Amino acid sequence: MSAPDLRDWLRLCLIPGIGPERQRALLASFGLPERIFSAGQFSIAQVIGQKLARLLLTHDNAAQVDAALAWASEPGNLILTLADPAYPRALLETADPPSLLYAKGNAALLETPALAMVGARSATPQGEANAMAFAESFAAAGLTVVSGLALGIDAAAHRGALKASGGTIAVVGTGADRIYPARNAALAREIAQRGLVLSEFPLGTPPAAHNFPRRNRLISGLSRGVLVVEAALDSGSLTTARLAAEQGREVFAIPGSIHSPTARGCHHLIKQGAKLVESAQDVLEELHWASPAAAGSPAALPASAEAGAADDAQRVVLDAMGFDPVDPDHLARRTGLTADALFAILTMLELEGCLARLAGGRFQRITVPSSG
Template identity: 60%
Template sequence: MPRESELAAWLRLTLAPGIGGETQRRLLAELGLPDRIFAASPATLARTIPPRQAEQLFSHDAQGEIDRALAWAAEPGNAILTLADAAYPQRLLEAPDPPTVLYVKGRVELLNTPALAIVGSRNATPQGESNAMAFATTLADAGLTIVSGLALGIDAAAHRGGLRGKGSTVAVIGTGIDRVYPARNQELARDIAAQGAIISEFPLGTPALKENFPRRNRIISGLARGCLVVEAAERSGSLITARLAGEQGRDVFAIPGSIHSPLSKGCHKLIKQGAKLVDDARDILDELGFCAAAERKSAAAPQPDTETAKLLACLGYDSCDVDTLALRSGLTTERLYAILLEMELDGRIASLPGGRFQRIGP
């Protein structure tokens, strides 16, 4: 980790308005570490950046922001990594636009472990969330760190699955590291900070701005050896992460779904474009050269009774309304609702908006 004075110079470089990541890296390449940049003469700087940018770099007073960041970094469990740090994620250095600094809360060492990104819809189906958690748990048990974006839906399920496994999880957020968005994930964020890691490239206090979330996607894909898309609409932001993963030379995986579900359209599109179709976490482990961890010992799930098994067969794997189920099963509406309630309490199905039901698991 850099000394406080060195870190202050790195922060000053990144906090200057109008000096983006590309310009920061150009200055570092031409002049060396930030201390040397700020010691350079105007004539020297003019050979690398326009005079107006040089003026912004020197005139902006960021001392208050720097002091707050240094105080935050001094707290237990917090760190600020720079491009020059040995602990900086090495896979990000392979990406075309690595962040100059990273704010980290939690286990810094996870940033240099083998990882897989899992992304998908914020408005996921119960089956999609179940798939994300199950895949994440198996992959984490095999030694992979699960990387995602702390959004609702698939992201949150993937993080929870990663926390259940041996490899843990890393959340890449689109706000300042001192904020949690969405607020509904506050408890999950605390768990990740305690057992995994939360990272951000944005300064402390940065609010939830919509343009920052697509930007953080390159970090999600950049940290990982591959990217799994669980559920995604045709224009989902998850497809941006998948595209970036492909551009970064990472493997892209997708779980297929119902041809009738809008949340399967994005995954099917990726598969048509060459993403690897997967229906088991072992497919990913084989592709990445990992050996699957031994399966956890657990009690066998109770087998459904004849009537429940029949209704599960009638339900299939697409969502279905009660009227259709009545036609398929021959059961009365009253009896159907009674069985559906028992199945929902047993975790075999989930109720969806519009009076529809969907099977969960096999």
């Protein structure tokens, strides 16, 4: 798109009070933004009212438009409009496609088959391990992994896709020039280099609670389906799942412990008809997608962990732990071990990657799900 055309799009979309719905109404009535601005106040007022018509023709956002054009001129940056041939077709199928998309990285990923992965920010170690392993398998199978760059499951999904040298898209609830949360700054930079950071929000937009539900509809809209890895009952991940269902996308959920708050959202989705998933292959088969490469399956338990668990005493402790978080007192009663002996074994298992130490002094066994 030429700079003058993009300038008109930016001028339209950066007017406060004229949101996506009114933008689409104007585009439907007059065509491209250039024609909107030349239509005259009376004609525009028939579509969006007199007050907004006056605002549209008098509001001065030239500095903001210039800043966006300068950003788009930098290597790796791109602003897509609804009229752009490169605008993702998957979003055009949804009820509320953004008029503009700010993309940083490999925009060609927007045309690749994708699967969304979302879940709890306060994820369990097992949940993060699951997210990484599933994402690695999906990326190895040729699917682009879409998520929201949040802490916990989102970050683990992005890392899993990158580990497999696959594509990943981070849809953010801020401007594409902002990084949120700050703890994911290094991950965001890596995604911008090897994947794509995407936003519908103007440059400089800070994080705000009402931005993230809008962000979630893009995560689901870009994808063939949404896999919820862990989620509480009040999680935004359930919003993403609902939006996916409304958009005609598949919804998948991984079950968890009945005692875990981060499993209750997944169990709720399964009760509502989401497909229960135990392996990456379950999702790939449901999507009628080719199996991941068999060689070096990323969803296998690390060899070092298997070797460390071979010792009889360690195996006894792992078997006694089950797969729910457990405190040492309960574990000592289950195994009959003294506190000193138990902590020595727990320390070795933690070092070998077989378990994780949780808040409150509890431990949880970590396994990576099979992709088969």
